[in-house]
Amino acid sequence: MPTRVLILGAGFGGLELATRLSSELAGTVEVTLIDRSDSFIFGFSKLDVMFGRRTMDAVRLPYRSIAKPSVEFRQETILSIDPERKRVVTEAGTHEADILVVALGADLAPGATPGLLEAGHEYYSHEGAVAARDVIAAFQGGAIVIGVMGGFFKCPPAPYETALMLHDDLTRRGLRGATSITLVTPMPKPIPISDEVSDAIVATLDERGIHSSHATWTERLDPAAKVAHLRDGRALPFDLFLAVPVHVAPPVVVESGLTEDDGWIAVDKATLATKWPDVYAVGDVASAPVPRAGVVAEGEASTVADVLLHRLGGGPAPAPFPGQILCYMEMGDDTIGRVNANFLSGPAPVALYSPPSLAGAEEKRQFAATRRARWFGLETG
Numbered sequence: 001m002p003t004r005v006l007i008l009g010a011g012f013g014g015l016e017l018a019t020r021l022s023s024e025l026a027g028t029v030e031v032t033l034i035d036r037s038d039s040f041i042f043g044f045s046k047l048d049v050m051f052g053r054r055t056m057d058a059v060r061l062p063y064r065s066i067a068k069p070s071v072e073f074r075q076e077t078i079l080s081i082d083p084e085r086k087r088v089v090t091e092a093g094t095h096e097a098d099i100l101v102v103a104l105g106a107d108l109a110p111g112a113t114p115g116l117l118e119a120g121h122e123y124y125s126h127e128g129a130v131a132a133r134d135v136i137a138a139f140q141g142g143a144i145v146i147g148v149m150g151g152f153f154k155c156p157p158a159p160y161e162t163a164l165m166l167h168d169d170l171t172r173r174g175l176r177g178a179t180s181i182t183l184v185t186p187m188p189k190p191i192p193i194s195d196e197v198s199d200a201i202v203a204t205l206d207e208r209g210i211h212s213s214h215a216t217w218t219e220r221l222d223p224a225a226k227v228a229h230l231r232d233g234r235a236l237p238f239d240l241f242l243a244v245p246v247h248v249a250p251p252v253v254v255e256s257g258l259t260e261d262d263g264w265i266a267v268d269k270a271t272l273a274t275k276w277p278d279v280y281a282v283g284d285v286a287s288a289p290v291p292r293a294g295v296v297a298e299g300e301a302s303t304v305a306d307v308l309l310h311r312l313g314g315g316p317a318p319a320p321f322p323g324q325i326l327c328y329m330e331m332g333d334d335t336i337g338r339v340n341a342n343f344l345s346g347p348a349p350v351a352l353y354s355p356p357s358l359a360g361a362e363e364k365r366q367f368a369a370t371r372r373a374r375w376f377g378l379e380t381g
């Protein structure tokens, strides 16, 4: 009998794991991949949508394209997870597993910041990115604040990318002179493990007249006065507030008792195993000591694939999750910079920076194209 592997969530982590198990353990495993959505969207595609480069329909990758040996995709909403029994209930029925992998990502809680729902625009969800696109297109000048509302959020470079893409967009439309852009973030610096990379990013913001406030955050918005009240006591007036909202584990994960006091699923950082036998967690929902990003979720999933190959297929002993990250960062003028970071394999985390270039932009396109081909069998898009 094949081993039943149940993967919850078909994002970066779930897709990578299903792909590797299919190509390297088909027949030995029977994989069920569950997601409530009908399609996957790269996180960075939301920025493309927000700045009118592409439509939401153009960036959707439909799960119905997945045709992989030993993998079945099911579009269902997960209602409960029993990690002891490895049993999962959805609106369509109950799934039993021999091995359970939780890859359900992070949810957004814009309501956690008073006044944000009334006066600001989160742009981290699909719907939020579409709504922000319309608001930005209609904007005619004034004060823009980009606010990161919590210390934990996915893709730490994304708020900087937002500021730089906003600068380009407003410059093109002749509105930059009439607009101030301020970024407020609890991060002590853009990439805390590297002064060199952080200084390069801050210098790029400074050159473009973008203000940045680090190590503070917006505690509440006053919708009537259109003022953001910061943790450090300052009050920032705004005409447009773009928010990276507070992140939380999906409610079904919390309600199923999988999370610890920090709100996330604790994992062994080498293997991504949870404290329950044969239950793993990868990606944004897991609290490995690395930033939350798609490339991280993918790397963690790959480590779980190595672990399962060793256990079920007689593969070599798995190397510990290396915590290596290659991050592409939009730096304006259609160029992309690269941050290469290593969090777990050396004595201390390190990061290297490759300055923005058009070649970097091409490399990012290739990154997306290889995932479209490997995960979905789609050659174009």
Ligand SMILES: Cc1cc2nc3c(=O)[nH]c(=O)nc-3n(C[C@H](O)[C@H](O)[C@H](O)COP(=O)(O)OP(=O)(O)OC[C@H]3O[C@@H](n4cnc5c(N)ncnc54)[C@H](O)[C@@H]3O)c2cc1C
Binding pocket: 008, 009, 010, 011, 012, 013, 014, 034, 035, 036, 037, 042, 043, 044, 045, 046, 047, 076, 077, 078, 079, 103, 104, 105, 106, 123, 124, 125, 154, 155, 158, 250, 252, 282, 283, 284, 285, 292, 293, 294, 295, 296, 297, 327, 328
């Ligand atoms: C604006 C923006 C830009 C970004 N840019 C980058 C970038 O350039 N590079 C990078 O590496 N990362 C980037 N990211 C971050 C990246 O998108 C996430 O870190 C990544 O998607 C996490 O992968 P995951 O597999 O953990 O979760 P996800 O990809 O979020 O997948 C989780 C899945 O679980 C499903 N799910 C949740 N709850 C349920 C339920 N109850 N029932 C069924 N299904 C459920 C969801 O539908 C989702 O498909 C960006 C994110 C944003 C918002």
